[in-house]
Every structure is written in structure tokens, then in C-alpha cells.
Amino acid sequence: MALREQLKKMILEVLPGVDCVIGWGAGYDALHAAPLFMRAPEDVERFLSGPLGAFGAVQNPALFLPELAGKKIGLVVKGCDSRSVVQLAAENLIKREEVVIIGFPCEGVIDLHKLRNKLAAHFVVNEPGGVTAVNLAGDHLALTAGGQEYTFKRDEIMADKCPRCREPNAVISDCFAGIERRADNIADDYEDIAALERMSLEDRFRFWEQEMSRCVRCYACRNACPLCVCRDHCAGASRDPHWLTQADSTRDKFMFQLIHTLHLAGRCTGCGECQRACPLGIPVLLLKRSLGRAVEEMFDYRAGLDTEAKPPLLTFRVEERKIKEREW
Amino acid sequence: MRIGVFICHCGSNIAATVDVPEVAAAARRMPEVVYASDNMYSCSEPGQQAIVEAIQAHNLGGVVVASCSPRMHEPTFRKAVERAGLNRYLFEMANIREHVAWVGKHKRANTAKATELVLMAVEKLRLNRTLAPRKIPATRKVLVVGGGVAGIQAALDCAEGGLSVVLVEREPSIGGKMSKLDKTFPTIDCSSCVLGPKMVEVAQHEHIDLHAYSEIVSVTGYVGNFAVTIRKKAAYVDWEKCTGCGLCMERCPSLKAHDRFNEGIGATTAINIPFPQAIPKKATISAAHCIRLKTGKCGACAKACPSGAIDYEDQDREFTVTVGAVVAATGYDLTDWKVYGEYGAGRYPDVITALQYERLLTASGPTQGRIKRPSDGKEPKTVVFIQCVGSRDPSVGRPYCSGFCCMYTAKQAIQTKEHLPDSQSYVFYLDIRAPGKGYDEFTRRAQEEYGAAYVRGRVSMLYPIKTPDGEKLLVRGADTLAGSQVEVEADLVVLAVGAGAAEHAPRLAEKLRIPYDAHGFFLEGHPTLKPIETNTAGVYLAGACQGLKDIPASVAQGSGAAAKVLGLLSRGELESDPQTAGVNLTRCTGCGKCIDICPYGAVQELEVRGKPKAGVIEAVCQGCGLCTATCPQGAIQLSHCTDNQILAEVEALCRC
Numbered sequence A: 001m002a003l004r005e006q007l008k009k010m011i012l013e014v015l016p017g018v019d020c021v022i023g024w025g026a027g028y029d030a031l032h033a034a035p036l037f038m039r040a041p042e043d044v045e046r047f048l049s050g051p052l053g054a055f056g057a058v059q060n061p062a063l064f065l066p067e068l069a070g071k072k073i074g075l076v077v078k079g080c081d082s083r084s085v086v087q088l089a090a091e092n093l094i095k096r097e098e099v100v101i102i103g104f105p106c107e108g109v110i111d112l113h114k115l116r117n118k119l120a121a122h123f124v125v126n127e128p129g130g131v132t133a134v135n136l137a138g139d140h141l142a143l144t145a146g147g148q149e150y151t152f153k154r155d156e157i158m159a160d161k162c163p164r165c166r167e168p169n170a171v172i173s174d175c176f177a178g179i180e181r182r183a184d185n186i187a188d189d190y191e192d193i194a195a196l197e198r199m200s201l202e203d204r205f206r207f208w209e210q211e212m213s214r215c216v217r218c219y220a221c222r223n224a225c226p227l228c229v230c231r232d233h234c235a236g237a238s239r240d241p242h243w244l245t246q247a248d249s250t251r252d253k254f255m256f257q258l259i260h261t262l263h264l265a266g267r268c269t270g271c272g273e274c275q276r277a278c279p280l281g282i283p284v285l286l287l288k289r290s291l292g293r294a295v296e297e298m299f300d301y302r303a304g305l306d307t308e309a310k311p312p313l314l315t316f317r318v319e320e321r322k323i324k325e326r327e328w
Numbered sequence B: 001m002r003i004g005v006f007i008c009h010c011g012s013n014i015a016a017t018v019d020v021p022e023v024a025a026a027a028r029r030m031p032e033v034v035y036a037s038d039n040m041y042s043c044s045e046p047g048q049q050a051i052v053e054a055i056q057a058h059n060l061g062g063v064v065v066a067s068c069s070p071r072m073h074e075p076t077f078r079k080a081v082e083r084a085g086l087n088r089y090l091f092e093m094a095n096i097r098e099h100v101a102w103v104g105k106h107k108r109a110n111t112a113k114a115t116e117l118v119l120m121a122v123e124k125l126r127l128n129r130t131l132a133p134r135k136i137p138a139t140r141k142v143l144v145v146g147g148g149v150a151g152i153q154a155a156l157d158c159a160e161g162g163l164s165v166v167l168v169e170r171e172p173s174i175g176g177k178m179s180k181l182d183k184t185f186p187t188i189d190c191s192s193c194v195l196g197p198k199m200v201e202v203a204q205h206e207h208i209d210l211h212a213y214s215e216i217v218s219v220t221g222y223v224g225n226f227a228v229t230i231r232k233k234a235a236y237v238d239w240e241k242c243t244g245c246g247l248c249m250e251r252c253p254s255l256k257a258h259d260r261f262n263e264g265i266g267a268t269t270a271i272n273i274p275f276p277q278a279i280p281k282k283a284t285i286s287a288a289h290c291i292r293l294k295t296g297k298c299g300a301c302a303k304a305c306p307s308g309a310i311d312y313e314d315q316d317r318e319f320t321v322t323v324g325a326v327v328a329a330t331g332y333d334l335t336d337w338k339v340y341g342e343y344g345a346g347r348y349p350d351v352i353t354a355l356q357y358e359r360l361l362t363a364s365g366p367t368q369g370r371i372k373r374p375s376d377g378k379e380p381k382t383v384v385f386i387q388c389v390g391s392r393d394p395s396v397g398r399p400y401c402s403g404f405c406c407m408y409t410a411k412q413a414i415q416t417k418e419h420l421p422d423s424q425s426y427v428f429y430l431d432i433r434a435p436g437k438g439y440d441e442f443t444r445r446a447q448e449e450y451g452a453a454y455v456r457g458r459v460s461m462l463y464p465i466k467t468p469d470g471e472k473l474l475v476r477g478a479d480t481l482a483g484s485q486v487e488v489e490a491d492l493v494v495l496a497v498g499a500g501a502a503e504h505a506p507r508l509a510e511k512l513r514i515p516y517d518a519h520g521f522f523l524e525g526h527p528t529l530k531p532i533e534t535n536t537a538g539v540y541l542a543g544a545c546q547g548l549k550d551i552p553a554s555v556a557q558g559s560g561a562a563a564k565v566l567g568l569l570s571r572g573e574l575e576s577d578p579q580t581a582g583v584n585l586t587r588c589t590g591c592g593k594c595i596d597i598c599p600y601g602a603v604q605e606l607e608v609r610g611k612p613k614a615g616v617i618e619a620v621c622q623g624c625g626l627c628t629a630t631c632p633q634g635a636i637q638l639s640h641c642t643d644n645q646i647l648a649e650v651e652a653l654c655r656c
Ligand SMILES: Cc1cc2nc3c(=O)[nH]c(=O)nc-3n(C[C@H](O)[C@H](O)[C@H](O)COP(=O)(O)OP(=O)(O)OC[C@H]3O[C@@H](n4cnc5c(N)ncnc54)[C@H](O)[C@@H]3O)c2cc1C
Pocket: B145, B146, B147, B148, B149, B150, B151, B168, B169, B170, B171, B174, B175, B176, B177, B178, B181, B183, B184, B185, B186, B214, B215, B216, B329, B330, B331, B332, B333, B354, B355, B358, B404, B408, B411, B502, B503, B504, B508, B542, B543, B544, B545, B549, B550, B551, B552, B554
């Protein structure tokens, strides 16, 4: 696999100058990939070694950067991951010079929730180890579960964020493997949000009540978000200020999700890690994208594109260009 | 905390629509409340005494007063609480007048809402901490914006009181509208003879730093220490060198520049000294009319200037000064009267504004004080004055009375007779408003001694006509007293155009962070009791910018503002409000979001044990709370309005 080999070569070149390089390796079964921390040349052999190749590079490795501040880190990034790195740097949460970025053109990643739903339609429960073999060939993914082979079109199990992705190539990189993918013809029509908004207010509220009632407050969404950096001082856990009770109520769960959404307004890059990490498959990305769209419309700003840009909600201006409070 | 609650009747203001004793009874059942009572006027001497006595008798640790807006009496009650030995921040106020009694009529609902507001205040108070103000040094310097008669008076009085004054005027000369007037009512004093010496005093006063042809770019900081950035506009003349000799004007071949000072009566040269008594008496080039600046050719003025002051490369310059207080004295500008089609909308040259008429009357004006009508330079025989043009007219969005037009119209009618003894003046008016000392007598004199014919009614239209005596304007209106139509063949029509706030006054208000009304006039702290203060500490108002007024009132307010400033800065230090933000260092990740969001620049980056952290400069922080809403960690909190306090209030509301 040419791309994998090229990336490995670059990682080996970068490795001596950094404390470690973060990428992806094989996970606990054929279907899952996992973040890979490469410290020595022999670790690099395990890079993208699973059968899914870059299609399995689902996790956003930028997540680890704020915790590793002070160390020099190499990071292999897809387009979406690179935007998280940019946003972290723009917000002073990491230092750009502490990261060596290795970019590549992403072709899209797998959405395991979608796959799980597909398998469920075949009455297959996707438990760890349940899938015994995976084979990605061209446009199709073939996998074996319970001794039986199933084939799915790649498009059908690709994450929703990928076909609408306007930055498949790393937006920032110190070295870049492969040939940049064309993306200037791709637009995000926010149809998912529009569909939600076509529902009446009552229906929409019911939709969210139902979705959030399933939340188990595991906070995987928060932990997976590369821009959720409060860690020990998360509003969800803090007792001073005491924003949320411990009650197992939909109200509190929804409140937490809304706090997360508002804290990410104008910062969220739409990497989708929150939704991917949610074990219940709650579509929390919808909330974040809705504010992302609002910020894009109002401030012409998309997070994670420019390390020098000031996120609009984190600065004070007497006059905003598109908010006309006065006649001049 | 042992809490005492005091519910005020405010006479009948609150009691008429709120069951005050019932709110007090409900308060007695609220958490930690050990005492509650209702009082007729809590702010009165006995009302305050009742609070003091209750604190001592019941050993109260905190007080809630439910009455009017904290804007009104929070300081009063804080002082009362302090007199009883409590920290003044162990006090909360619930506004049950403006927020309840004055906005709802339903007594049951009002009583319930008042009770809820009291409960919220109690819940917030339970989490209050004692706070202590700090002393901060104040800069003993004042900025006066606007060099009209009000600003001049404020500047002179402050300077006499020993303060340094920075006076900023947007025009090339100070003087404002008064410098354009010929005579002033009610004494018919020569305007420049009384204003001139004051202007000269400004120029000569050692404590006054005058910046004409300048404007305010930005204002940061707070009472005691405002940092003001001023832009000196490019005059293309080095004012250090210019002696005001005026030789440049004689040589300038560009003769069609708009004559701003003369209100567009006639034209002037591209390089110009606005009037002989100008202060500073310096030349300014109008870039829009200068041939050299437009085409690169000419340079006649540079050749003419004996002091080598002309500088075609001149640019705007910005500099910053620190002042302890600000007086806004930006006056007014005439409104656009061309919205009136019935007066010709500006098509007829012999329909002019009263301010233009002042220029025609002035001996040093463009006609050397001879009244000549603009179209053909003839002396008018019949002059029609129309009052309330753009005043008291809701249809053009000007519902208010401009205040001084009745008086100056009478003055101009008198002067017309003095200049042209065989002329006849007609004044169309709605009402004559002349409530000042000697004012009514003055308008009577115009009619009785000077024979001005006053017609009560609006003019419905006017249009040019040809008569055997030449071209005239036919003015048609109603005489509502006689119940008849009137037609006057006028040689000249003078419009008493109403006044609005100075051009761009709202922009200055935004910079000074003072409120302004729908017409752009700056809002005083309280319409009856604080006519000079604004709601921004350290910013005061003088003259017509606060509301239209004549010269005596403008001068009085200028002196009043100076007295306020002198009082404020007399001790050289101020108490800072301790209701500011503070950072919990263990929570702060040093991301700096609070630094970027703070409109006052009150947050700075610190280094604590090698890690970046945020730190609040207490003296600069205004307690706006933007940073607390921005910090994801909740690491930066307002000392008197913590997240927990807001949550406690919301919880209280949800429980009701
Ligand atoms: C035709 C006419 C005749 C009048 N006759 C009389 C009379 O006989 N007697 C009488 O008592 N009153 C008379 N008045 C009223 C009188 O003009 C006002 O009462 C007086 O001028 C108010 O003074 P002021 O200083 O508040 O405002 P202004 O005279 O308007 O002065 C304001 C000054 O501030 C400056 N300024 C404005 N904005 C800014 C800014 N952003 N930055 C810096 N500088 C700024 C302006 O250039 C101006 O110099 C007359 C008014 C009119 C229209």
C-alpha cells in the first residue's frame, strides 16, 4: 500500500526529533483500529497495519495533544484531525512548534454505528471479536461474522461527515504524503440540520428528550472531544459551581449536552468524535453542527482553519460586521 | 446568615398594585429570614433608621430591600447597612417597582412576582461574601469633548479649579454655534463680544491643552483613569508655524469650497481660516477642494505663506492621553429641513435657515452684516419667519420642542427692523414658548415695539412668483386665531429649523459607554436629580448634547459639570468597586479566552509556577461578567455574582 509506506517513511524521519508519533494501529479485532503511540522505529511497523488501512483511522489523534503539552509530538492527521490541531493552537491550548504534523489526503473513514445497524439487520450482534475477518477491496467491504460473509458498499458505511468534508487534506502539515484530493467542488448543505428544523418545535423537543433519555452519562462524548479541555473541572462534574445534579434525569443530561454545545460554539470543527464515541449512538453532533452553521453564517468563521484567527465568540468587538445594531 | 427583609410601599407607587404586607409575610417563611417588615418609604430617614435598628435588634447578618431600581437607591441602602455595622455588600435589592408595580396591574400576579423576586434576592444574599473597596489613584486631568460655549465654560472652570484640561473640538475653531450668532437674546448682546474673551482665555490658559480639528478615536479605562485616543486630523498646515496671517487665503485660486462656518452662505477658499476671531487662528486646507492635493499642481499657498507652514504631506496623527473624568459637550446640529416639500425642499435660494440668517446679520459675516437675499443680493422688504420646522412634528420623527427657536426668531425679527427700518416681518408660529427670565417680555417687544406680525398657524406651502416688484415667494398658511387663510408675498423666508443631537453623537456615546435617546441626545443619570451625571461613573454632560437649551442654561450646565469633576478628583484618589472578577488559579488552564473577550482589557496573562494563568486587574475590571460567561472551566468568577449565585436564583424561581 503506497500511502502507508510513504507515511511510514515520513514517521521514521520525524521520529528521532520528537518524543513520540501518534497514529493508528490494529485494534482488538479486525474491524477496530486504535491510536498508536510510536516511540521506537520498530513501533512504526504496526502503523495502519489493520485490514481497514486508512479507512479505519477513525480516532482523532489531536485529542492527546493538550495533555502532552511540553513534549514534542509527531502527529499523523486526516483533514478533520488537522483542523482540531489548528483550533487548539489558535486557542493557545497547544504550541504549534511542539507538534510535527504529518498530513495525508483522507478518503473517508468507517462509521461503526452504521455498520452495527447494518449487521443488526442481518441479526448479527457486533460484539468484540464477533467479526472474524475483514477485507476492504475497492468500493466494497467484506466481513465475516458467525461464519458468514457479508458485503457492504463502502459509501454506505462511511461516516456522514466524510462525503461533505471540505478539507480532506490536512489543512496544516509539516510534511504531506500522497497527492492532495480535490475538494473545491464539495459543499456542506447542512441538510441534516435543515431536516431537524423542519420539525415543529414540540416535535423537535420530543426528539431530543427521547434521544437524551438514553444517555448514560458516561461522558465519552466529552472525553473524545479534542477541544473539551477542562478535564478535572468539567461543568458536568464540578460541585462549585454546581451546574448539574447527579439525578438521572433527562433534564440534567440534556443540560450537560447543551453546555458542551455552547462551550464548543465557534470552536467545534465538526470532527464528529463526540458522536462516534457515544456508545448509545445519540446524534449529539447535530447540536454542535447547528451552532457551527450559525457561527459560519454570522461571522464567516469556521473553526480550525487558521491558527492566527480569533474565534469570534472569544473576542470582544464593539461592532460586528453582520450584526447591525445601529444605522451606521 | 440571619437575614432581614424590608418591603417598601413607595407611598402608593408599589402598594397600589402589590400586596406589600403579604410579600413581607411570605418573606418570613423564606430560608434564613429571621425578620421581615414593610415600610412606607424605606429610603426616607425613618425608613433607613428602621433598617439600622432591625439589624442591631435582631443581630442580622444580611439585608434584602425590595423597593425601586438599584440604580436609584442601592447606594443609599448600602450606606444604611454599613451604618449598622454590616459590610455593605451583605445587601441585596429586589426591584419590585419598575419590574413589578409599574409594569403590571394585576394585584395577585404582582404580589406573586414580587415574592419570587424577593426569594431570588434572599437566595443570592445567602451566598454573598464581605467585600472591601480599594483606594486607587485618580488622574487629576479632565477631557472636555466639544468646544461650544458649554465646553468652554466647563474647561475654564476646571482649569481655574486647578485641574489640567484637554479640550477636543472637531472643527478647526472652538466657539460652537454661539460663535456663528450675531446677537444673543434676551439682551441683544454682541455674541462674539461676550464669547470672544472666553475663547481667548481658553487659548491662553496654562492648564488647558486645546486640540481643535480633532476627534475621539477610542476611550478605554474607567473613572479616575480613562485612556483616550485622540486623532488630530490632517490640516495640511503646520499649526506650530502658522501665524494666522491669512495671506494664503488671498492667493488660493480654488474659490468654490463649501463655507462651513458661514453655513454655506457664499463660498470660500480651499485653504481657510474660518473667521477672524477663530481660536486657534490657524489655516486648514480642505482636501476635497485643494487643487494641489487633487492634481498635484498649484502650491500657491505654500508660496504665499511667510512662515513656511504649508505641508501637503500632512497626515492624521493619533495620540493618547490619560484623564480622570470626561465632560461631553458636543452640542447640537440643525436637522435636515429638506424633508419638507412644502418649503421647497431646498430648491429656492431665498428660503434659508435661521443660522444662515445669523451669518447675514453679522458684521464680520460674508455680507458684512448687510441683509442680502442669496438669489440676487437685493435687500428684502418682507421677511417671513416660519417656526417649528422640524420641531414638534412627529411626522418627521421630531416630536420635541427645540426650546430656543421662539426666542431667536423674536430676536431676528427685532434685528431685521433694526437693519432695515422700512421692512415688515411676519412670524408663523404654533405657540410662543418663552418661559425664561425676561423672555416673554422680549417676544412681546418684537411684536409691540418692532411691529413683527405674529400669525398663529402652519404654513401649508410656498412657491416662487413673479410680481411687478420682482421675484418673490408666495407664502400661504392658516391663521388659526382669525380662522382664515393668509398669503404673504415674501422676499426672504427664514426657517427656524429645529435642532437634533450633534452629528455622530451616538458614536461618541458608544465610545464613552453612555446611553443616548432615540434622537441621539445623551441620557442624564436621572432626569430630575442627576441632570449632569451619566450612568457611567466619571462622565458628565454639559450643554445642548444632553437636551436642547439656550446659552445661559448651557453655560450653567458647563459650570455644573466642572463642579462635579472638581469634586470627583479633589482627593486625587477614588474607591474602586470590589464587585470584580477573580481567577481560581487551580482551574485556569491559561487559554486566555478571558483576555481576548474582556472589553476593558482588564485581564492579563500571568506566569504562575511556569504555567500561563489569567489575572484580573481589579481597578480596571467593570464587573461586566463577559469573561465568566466565556471561561469554559468556570475559573473566572464575579465576586458578587458567581455561577452559584445565579444558579441559586434560577433554582429559587423554579421552585416557585
Ligand atoms: C439660529 C440660532 C440662534 C440662536 N440664538 C441664541 C441666542 O440668541 N441666545 C441663546 O441663548 N441661545 C441661542 N441659540 C442657542 C445656542 O446656539 C445654544 O444654546 C448653544 O450653542 C449651546 O451650546 P453648546 O456648547 O451646548 O453646543 P454647540 O454650540 O453646538 O457646541 C458644540 C461644540 O462641540 C463640537 N463637537 C460636536 N461633536 C463633537 C465631537 N464628536 N468631537 C469634538 N467636538 C464635537 C461642535 O463642533 C461644537 O463646537 C441659538 C440657536 C440657533 C440655531
